[in-house]
Every structure is written in structure tokens, then in C-alpha cells.
Amino acid sequence: MASASIGGLLFSSAALIAALSLSADGFVAPSSHSSLARSYAPASDSSPSALYNRQARRKDKKKKKRSSLIVDDDDEDNAPAANSQSYKKQEPILLGGGEIGFDSEVGESKIPVATSSSSQSSKSKLDQELSGERIAEEGIVGESVTSAASVSDMPLEPGMMQPDVTTIVTDPDTGIARIQQGKYVMDKVTGKAVILSSLGPEYRLAQMFPGVPPEVREQYRFDWKTVTVPEMVEQLKQACTVPLKNSQTGKEWLGVPPFPQISNPAVDFVLSNRDYLGHRMKKALGRLKLRSQSQFKKEEAAELRELWKHFLLLEDHISAPFRQIVLNAETIVGPNFGNLDMKSYCNGELYERTANYLVLKSMVAHWEKKYNDAMELDALPDDESAFMAQLYTGDPKRYLPDPPIIFRLAEVSRITSMAQQMVKAFVDEEELFDDLPAEVKFIESALSIKGGTALRQFMLEEFCPNENVDPASLREGLKRLYQQMFNMQSDPYGDLTMTLWNLCVATSVGTDEARDPYEEYIANVKGTKYENNPGFFQTYTFNHDKNSLVRFLDSSKTIEKGTAGSAEDVTRQIQGEALQLLGFSFGGGGSPNPATISADTERVEKDYDVPEDRAIGRPHMMGWLDLLGDEELTGGKKEEFEADKWEEVKS
Secondary structure, eight states: OOOGGGTTSSOOGGGHHHHHHTTOOSOOOOSOHHHHHHOOOOOOSOOOOOOOOHHHHHHHHTTSOOOTHHHHHHHHHHSOOOOHHHHHHHOOOOOSTTOOOOOTTSOGGGSOOOOSSSOGGGOOHHHHHHTTOOOEETTEEOOOSSSOOBSSBOOOOTTOOOOSBOEEEEOTTTOOEEEEOOSBOEETTTTEEOOOOSSOHHHHHHHHSOOOOHHHHHHHOOOTTTOOHHHHHHHHHHHHOEEEEOTTTOOEEEEOOOTTOOOHHHHHHHHHTTTTSHHHHHHHHHHHHHHHHHTTOHHHHHHHHHHHHHHHHHHHHHHHHHHHHHHHHHHHHGGGTTOOOGGGTSOSSHHHHHHHHHHHHHHHHHHHHHHHHHHHHHHSOSSGGGHHHHHHSSOGGGGSSSOSSOOOHHHHHHHHHHHHHHHHHHHHOHHHHTTSOHHHHHHHHHTTOOSHHHHHHHIIIIIHHHHTOOHHHHHHHHHHHHHHHHTSOHHHHHHHHHHHHHHHHHHHTTSGGGOOTTHHHHSOOSOSOTTTOTTOOOOOBOOOOTTOHHHHHHHSOOOOTTTSOSHHHHHHHHHHHHHHHHSSOSSSOOOOOHHHHHHHHHSOOOOOOOOHHHHTTOOBOOOGGGTTTTHHHHTTSOOOOGGGGOOOOOO
16 A cells, blocks of 8 residues: 555555565554554553662661672782783774674684573673673662663662662662663653553554554655755644643633643654654754744743653654663663574564664674774873873763773673674574564665765665665665664664764765755854854853852963972962962861851842853853743743642641
């Protein structure tokens, strides 16, 4: 039923199973969105609760020393470096862009297969990574080969069950709210865990890569040759607008549904134009909102903010099943790191194997980036001349006292090499790889081709004829896959996502799809005037409190290398500036003068004179960021605090 113009990438429900049985060159969707998003069987209710009293357990641990991992880490640091010949055997061959390439001399025996018999406390950080585990570190969520480290997330206590969905908890030691990652992705529309369809694997593939029937697509599809950003925004607004009614007053009007409600027409519109919307529309809506705000158009800015946030909700809702399926794949690939018998754990339905490949490929791209960073750091001279380069190269979490990551060159090299071998082993298994969606298979072939012209020639003359897909459909599929990947967390999926964007741009050269109406709205390419630049908004400088860090840094003297003198001289200089700015010294025991403080509080401060090199000609204190007031944070609703409910106790 799908027309040739879309090359089999989107199907009606009648062609669903037949299309999948013919190797599924593209994405599949049921005949209506309601059946796609709202007709799934409920998930099991048997998941254990995640509510535990951690405070008592953590108090018992406060006076204990850290685990034996510290000893292992010290052993790692003191271990003699591998000789150059041994290192060359472990060094991966990087051909660029995350493609497969590895040194065949790296034997599987050098990378241990994940086992469950080893005790975590006796493993070094490298051994934990090679076993597919997260690095264990008290108070921090360490990285694994497929997941990023996080210093802000709240780790699970021993014996504590992971919550069903990601939630916010209070750290009993600090009182700070922290995120605790759940087992399942939360659908923001329902507020519950994503439910994958019980109607069969073809419907789960449709959830992973959703589409719409041809007649719906025809109704909503942009004409990319002529459409402009204002036209896209207006059409999006119309699709999101529904009849609303105040149940108390009976008043009726048309508007965007309140959070977290969405409508089927809005979802159908976004799916029909998924390759044209995505993160670039997010950026455009954000800039248009700030532009209206900077022109003091309060009503227009509020409407754009409402549409912007509603679009973000739609994106989260549409991508939630994809994120859940990829999360499931992480739990399969990670614990089996180093196991080259890919069929033993990466086999399964088409949607599962597709997710497994994307996790594997993202893992390779991520660790190749870490390998390149480690190579660059290793080549930098160990002196003051390379100080700034050392700061901005690589993952800054390596500066933590006990880093929850792997970053040394020899260790990163081992992981990168094995990750590459795992992807190659997956691709070599025809049963696993050969029937994946065409756009996913194209990634594997395209990343080994140098140059845009050669890439387009390969796509037109070899790949598309062999896969029986037309180039326009392949380009659309790549962009839809990119939009789904963009909604994944940037670490570790950002490297592959940016590679996908480069493929989208390269394959579109010379076609109507190369046109980019967003550019002048989000790239600031047309100057700094409202008349010439449709995405421009005027920024401005602020007043800063006398005791603020901004004033301190603005007024401090530049300490250049070779001129600062000894550490004592630098300390005296900073203390002198603190005395000048704050009215007291630190480190010497001086306290503020009460008389000075009193005079300062009674005196009205003048506008802060921002240094010209930071002001760069911008106006001062325009005030438009406060135009929407509390509505900016509360969405127009009065924010309620616990203290508002307190009542005076009368004796």
C-alpha cells in the first residue's frame, strides 16, 4: 500500500507482517496512532518497591574505610607500564568515524569474558569494566562499557532494589536531591514505565521506529522545497490545538492541552514530519520564544513557550519506546562484554537485534573517542605550556579524587579493541545482521568510505540497488533514526549520533533535502539586528552583588605564567583582592567590620559597571528575562510551598 515515493519505509497495518517477512527495508506502523500508543497490554505488577530507608544503613558506614577498591587502584597506579611491543599489540586501528577496525593480534584471551564468580570487591576498575560491570565507587555511579558515569546520580545501597522508573531521592548524608536511575524509561504522558506492545515483535518494531499510514502522511507532510520556519511553527500549533473546557466555569476555548496531555493529531503530525522536526525545531522554538521576550511581546512569548514545551513532551513520548528497547539492549550487551559468541546473547527478534547493534556501535564510537582523547593527552608535554590543553581534553571526571571512569591509554586501548571485535563479530553473523533495517545497515557500510562524493556514489550505485530501497527513502530513514538517537543521553550515544548527522548531511548534498530553512534561525548567520536576522534576540549584562564571584573575577588581576611569583605571592594577591572586594580577608582570621556592613546595607548600590571586554557593547539590565516572571518556572501556575500551609498555633 505504501507508495514508491517512500520506498517501503512506512506501512499500513495491512502490509505490516508481510513487509517484515520480506526483510523489512524500513519502519513499520499500525494503521492508527491510538493502537500504537494506547492499546498495549499492561506490564507486570510484580516489580518490587524501591522505597528503602537508606539513612540507617549509611550512618553505619560513615566511620568505615572505603572498600578494597582503593588498594586495587593503588596497585594499578604502581604497576609497571607495559613495554612498547606489548602496547602495540593492544592498540586498535582507527579508520575514523567509529567504523570497525582492530589489531588481529589482540587475542580474546587478553580480554576476559564476563563471569559471575569473581567478587566485585577484589576487582580493579579495569577488571570491572572488562566484565561488563559498572565501576564501584562509594557515592558515585561509575561507568560501564555501555553506560556513562555520573557524579550527580544516586547509587543504590547494598541490598537495595533498583526502582521501576527514574525518580528523585534525597541524599540522607547531604540533604541534596539526586536522581536515581530506574529499570524502565518513564513515559511523561502517563507518568509510568513505558509498556512495550504485547501484540507481537512487529508492533514493537513499530514502536521503536513509529510512522503513520500514507493518507495521514499526505495530510500533514511538509513541502520541503518551499516550507519556511514560521509556516512549520504555525502548522505545528494548529495540529496541537484542541478544544478545551473549564469544568468549573464552563468556559470553552481552543488551545494547547495542559501538561501532560497530548492529542492524536499532534502525534500524527510530528510522526509525519519526524525527519524535518526533531532537535532543530526544538532550537528554533526556543530562540523564537526568546526573541519575542526580548522585544517585550509577553503574550506571544508565553504562547511560544507553551508550544515549545508541548513539543518537547511529544518528542519524549514518541521516543520513549525506542529508549526503553535500547536500555534493554544495554543490559544484554554490557554483561557479555568480551564474549565474541554473539549469537549466544544478541540473537532475537528484529527490533532486539537492531537495538543490540546500535548499542554495540555506540559503544565503539564512544570508546574510540576516549581512545583519541587518551592518545592526545599522552602526546601532550607534561609542563605548564600544555596546561589548558590538558584541562579541556577528555572526560573531566578523571580529575576526581577516585575517578569512576577508565581514561589511561593502555586501559582504554584494550576496551576499544574488544568493542571493535564485538561489532565485527555481530556483523559477520548473517543471521544477526543481514535483515536489519536498511538505514541501520547503511551505517556499517558508509563509515568505511572516505569523502562525500564516494559515499553518495556508493549509496546510489551499490547500496540502494542491493537493498532494494530508493535513495530518498534511505535518506529519510537515516534522519528518523538520527532523531531517535538524539533523544538518547549524550554519553555514550552522542558520538554515534553526531556521526549519523554527518551521514544525513553528506547523503543529502545535491538534492532538495539539502535545503535547510532552520539555519538562519538557529545559526545566527545574518547579523545582530532584528530586521535582518529572524532568529536574533538581544542579550544584555546584569548587575551583580558586591560580594558576588562575578565581580571578584572581573576585578581580579590577571596572573600570567612566569609573573605571579611564588605560591605565597599569589595567595597574598588573591587575599588582597578579597579584602578590597568583600571587606574582609580570608585565611588570616579577619572578620567583617560591622560598621562597614551596616553602611553597605543602607546605601543603594549603583549599577554595576561591567568591564568592556565582557560587555562587548551589549546593553545593561534590559530586564526582559524577567518578563514572564514566575510563569517561566511554574508555567503560569502559582507555585505552592509547604510553608504556605502553616498556621499560627494559638495558645
